Amino acid sequence: MDSYIIESNKKKSRMPARLDFLQSGTGLILGLFMWVHMLLVGSIIFGKAAFNFVAKTMELAFLSDTGQGFPIAVFFAVLTIFTLFITHALLGVRKFPISWKQHRILRDQMQMMNHSDTNLWYIQVVTGFLMFFAGSVHLYIMLTNPGSIGPYMSADRIISGNMWPLYLILLICVELHGTIGLYRLCMKWGWFSGKDAKKSRQTLKKMKNRATIFFMTIGILALLVFVVIGIKHRDRAGERYSKHAAAVEHVQAKEAIPAKEEIQALEEGQEKKEAHEPKETQPADVTKQ
């Protein structure tokens, strides 16, 4: 009873509300950043030159006389995002079920209610947990290699550096987590809510699903293009993209076509020759004599 009186006399702490606000703010910035990030990475779909232009622009190459760029600019950008990412994740951990028993109760209640927004919250918990590991690996690599972004270096990292499984998991998680997060923010703070709450919720959900499909498609296509470039570039892994390197690749591809055609023609000629040659005569059956 004493403890109850002490508790009720205590001034209500504003901390939980502040932490919630901070989580929403960092989530909003990260969610919008991921959309821009996906569009920038997606430039690889338009070719190596397009991605190279984006990478060089991010390195502020237009400010240098040599066109070399300043990887330190990327370093500070990654440092900022990494700080927001860790802050957001630590704030999110507060809401995780911390024991198997809590998890079991949560799952039972979810099954009982079958409420779609609660199910979305659960997807966010699971994808957030996976992203804590996969996202940290990606960000650490970017932080320690800020000058290694380019069509060949990125593709080599994905294939020769075996990063593609991690990127695939991260891509699925980030697209689900990001769009669900932005949808939940809109619901929580009442953004874009019209007069009819039910209708607004349905519209927002439709937009969320479309955004997930759109960014997931860009991500998968980009990853596929990186995989193709990385496989072709395996023998020269580590080489930077330059006009010279692109020209060498172009010439090699052109040379490879006539060589292929020549081999094919030779094989066809051989087949024709074999078809026209008289069949070997059967040896005489000596047993019949």
Ligand code: HEM
């Ligand atoms: C400023 C911070 C960031 C930079 C500079 C950056 C840069 C890049 C680059 C250059 C790639 C292409 C592959 C490579 O070079 O390794 C990439 C791919 C990717 N990044 Fe980031 N990234 C950042 C933050 C993040 C964050 C916070 C996440 C999510 C937690 C993320 C998720 C991904 C995913 C899923 C891919 C694969 C996309 C695909 O291939 O379709 N990135 N990132």
